[in-house]
Amino acid sequence: MKYDVVIIGAGPAGLSAAVYARRAGLSVAVLEQNIYGGQIVNTPEVENYPGTGKTTGVELAMALYNQAAETGADILLEGVTEVKLTQDPKVVITTGGEYEAGAVIIANGAKRRHLGCKGEEEFSGRGVSYCATCDGAFFRGKEVSIVGGGNTALEDALFLANNCSKVTLIHRRDQFRGSKILADAVVVKENIEILYDSTVEEVCGGSVVESIRVRNKLSGEEKLLPVSALFVAVGLSPENSLFEGQVELSEAGYIVAGEDCCTSCSGVFVAGDTRTKELRQIVTAAADGAVAATAAARWMDTH
Ligand SMILES: Cc1cc2nc3c(=O)[nH]c(=O)nc-3n(C[C@H](O)[C@H](O)[C@H](O)COP(=O)(O)OP(=O)(O)OC[C@H]3O[C@@H](n4cnc5c(N)ncnc54)[C@H](O)[C@@H]3O)c2cc1C
The missing domain is CATH 3.50.50.60 (FAD/NAD(P)-binding domain)
Known part of the structure; x- marks a missing residue:
């Protein structure tokens, strides 16, 4: 043909x-x-x-x-x-x-790359999102988390911080891969908390995301973070x-x-x-x- x-x-x-x-x-x-x-x-x-x-x-x-x-x-x-x-x-x-x-x-x-953690697929579209630009506005005024360490994660964290009450940025290393100018802007943003050396182990909730379980890679300590959304920005x-x-x-x-x-x-x-x-x-x-x-x-x- x-x-x-x-x-x-x-x-x-x-x-x-x-x-x-x-x-x-x-x-x-x-x-x-x-x-x-x-x-x-x-x-x-x-x-x-x-x-x-x-x-x-x-x-x-x-x-x-x-x-x-x-x-x-x-x-x-x-x-x-x-x-x-x-x-x-x-x-x-x-x-x-x-x-x-x-x-x-x-x-x-x-x-979109996935994390591969427990609950990620189950809550995809119900609080787990791969696109802050697309879905950030659905969580206006709420506490959310984002995982990643490159420019997209940093930009998205800033974008989310302008819409959401609090943003927890989770990164598996002790330094960001993204540009210094973006990293500096994220570090000084009042409503962004950064958890370095940390990984998301599980997404938990009922019909929608209610919390995520985060593990500190150095200490092994785990904590449950109450959030309405997990944004995955790992590339x-x-x-x-x-x-x-x-x-x-x-x-x-x-x-x-x-x-x-x-x-x-x-x-x-x-x-x-x-x-x-x-x-x-x-x-x-x-x-x-x-x-x-x-x-x-x-x-x-x-x-
Ligand atoms: C969960 C999620 C939510 C999103 N929400 C929004 C939103 O709210 N607003 C927004 O603007 N954007 C959103 N996006 C982003 C948006 O979907 C993409 O930017 C857009 O779909 C890109 O369009 P595309 O045609 O370039 O690629 P795609 O949509 O990826 O389409 C490419 C197509 O090519 C096909 N294909 C690939 N390889 C081959 C092959 N070898 N032979 C034949 N076919 C092939 C694929 O099967 C696919 O159907 C979202 C993305 C995701 C994953």
């Missing part, structure tokens, strides 16, 4: 790209290995996507899917297993077949080994691209969480999808 554009991933970035590519008159296949909608299907509430008001992740995923399907894009449940991007036409091999493409848009997202993991050697990847494994969503490989564009960027959200993923598809359409005009 041959398409003008093949899009890898049917999250907000991929589905938005499909709408823009179809409206530019291109034939489009979107290939998805798991479930339409991407990461947001795991989100009970979304409040910050412009225009939708309060909605659930599943509702938003369905709306994005329906809109893309109505444009006539072929949205197929097939995982991509191999790509040949440096040739023209490009070839995308999936669990279901082989596709030729004029241009390829990579929109395969990234995964994202992009899964871009498929593209290694064909498009430039950053040290952390993201596909290198600026706001124009162009990769180092001619005719290959990237959108959403999988690319190097500052803010990984639905709105920025959807915006990338629009930019990447428009760039792909322009590229098709001249090749």
Whole structure:
């Protein structure tokens, strides 16, 4: 099968790209290995996507899917297993077949790293969150905790401190990995308490999170911290080994691209969480999808 554009991933970035590519008159296949909608299907509430008001992740995923399907894009449940991007036409091999493409848009997202402690999965979406920007506002005026030691954890701790009555920042080492300027700001913030050399052992509660059990690694002492939420900020993991050697990847494994969503490989564009960027959200993923598809359409005009 041959398409003008093949899009890898049917999250907000991929589905938005499909709408823009179809409206530019291109034939489009979107290939998805798991479930339409991407990461947001795991989100009970979304409040910050412009225009939708309060909605659930599943509702938003369905709306994005329906809109893309109505444009006539072929949205197929097939995982991509191999790509040949440096040739023209490009070839995308999936669990279901082989596709030729004029241009390829990579929109395969990234995964939030988990802690792996007891109760984490059970309370996911019920007080355990992987995104302070997304969920911090749900805990306004409450006591919360955040775990991590990099820039994201430090930024999120400051963000949460402006919304919540108290923030306990838990870090497994005795020094932060994040920038000094952020660490200094966190240390002097009145309503942030820092527990160094500590790990979260268990998330406890009834229907929602009520406390976490924290262990000091040096003394072995454990304490129960009463909190309404645990924010996990221990990093994202992009899964871009498929593209290694064909498009430039950053040290952390993201596909290198600026706001124009162009990769180092001619005719290959990237959108959403999988690319190097500052803010990984639905709105920025959807915006990338629009930019990447428009760039792909322009590229098709001249090749
Ligand atoms: C728990 C949680 C809550 C969140 N809440 C919010 C919120 O309230 N507001 C907000 O703005 N953001 C929120 N986010 C972040 C938001 O979901 C992401 O920024 C957004 O989904 C990124 O979109 P994307 O399309 O780039 O990637 P994704 O949503 O990750 O979609 C990528 C898709 O590509 C597919 N894929 C990957 N590899 C392959 C392959 N080899 N072949 C085929 N398909 C592939 C994946 O299965 C996935 O469906 C939340 C994230 C999480 C985890």
